[in-house]
Amino acid sequence: MxxxxxxxxxxxxxxxxxxxxxxxxxxxxxxxxxxxxxxxxxxxxxxxxxxxxxxxxxxxxxxxxxxxxxxxxxxxxxxxxxxxxxxxxxxxxxxxxxxxxxxxxxxFPSTGADEYYWVDLLGLAVVNREGVGLGEVRELLSTGPQTVLVLSYQQEGKAHERMIPFVAAYVDRVDLAARRIFVDWQPDY
Structure with missing residues (x-):
């Protein structure tokens, strides 16, 4: 000691x-x-x-x-x-x-193009292509083949959670400077 x-x-x-x-x-x-x-x-x-x-x-x-x-x-x-x-x-x-x-x-080592440290994604707002806010990144989960964004959001005064795979098929762009992630995802998915 x-x-x-x-x-x-x-x-x-x-x-x-x-x-x-x-x-x-x-x-x-x-x-x-x-x-x-x-x-x-x-x-x-x-x-x-x-x-x-x-x-x-x-x-x-x-x-x-x-x-x-x-x-x-x-x-x-x-x-x-x-x-x-x-x-x-x-x-x-x-x-x-x-x-x-x-x-x-x-x-931390520098990241390559389209590479992000999880810590940099926490707290970012997630917005779909129609400009609808889907929530804020609360955590990321590694599910093996892919990473999943876990979002928290409020609806009718209650806390909710939404999950979006962090893959190119759904994530259009990450803008760290603007603190936003733009996705192809709908609120009712």
Whole structure:
């Protein structure tokens, strides 16, 4: 536990995005397992500075936001393992269990044409071709073959949910600057 406390106490960057959590120690040399929140965790691999906050529940090995300087992060079997400065052994890695991992959005790798990070789509308004507002993106679900936008909207004073596949057949355009997604979808689908 003392090794985790030796991590620098810092402020969380304004553009920080929660990208995963530390699951457990891995091996005896200070490596630890990471559970990413994305099936494509490039942000974990691209950033050498992770910001940790303690687990929301259970034992907390530290308080505040701590800076973790990553030496190496890699895929191993069906998980991700990482090794960091100031985490010299299994006990120190174990003290980080449950910690939430944040990475600055500015350190994410660039996306290609028609590629988006899920975090950038959250909160966007979804509008169909006729200009009818269908709701706001509350979350995205990976269903295997495709991703689904989960929208929330109000109707007659009640909260509702609508799902639209995030595929080219239904999504005409994503305009991040205007914070809108334009779709070929009707309210009664």
């Amino acid at each position: 003392s090794a985790a406390l030796s991590l620098d106490l810092v402020d969380l960057p304004a553009d920080a995005v929660e990208v995963g959590r530390i699951a457990d120690a891995w091996g005896v040399k200070g490596w630890f397992k990471v559970l990413p929140y994305s099936a494509m965790p490039e942000a974990l691999f691209s950033s050498k500075r992770w910001y940790l906050q303690p687990a929301e529940r259970g034992v907390r090995g530290f308080e505040g936001t701590r800076l973790l300087r990553i030496r190496e992060a890699k895929e191993h079997a069906d998980t991700i393992v990482a090794w960091a400065q100031d985490i010299p052994d299994r006990d120190a890695a174990q003290a980080l269990r449950g910690a939430r991992i944040f990475v600055p959005r500015s350190s």
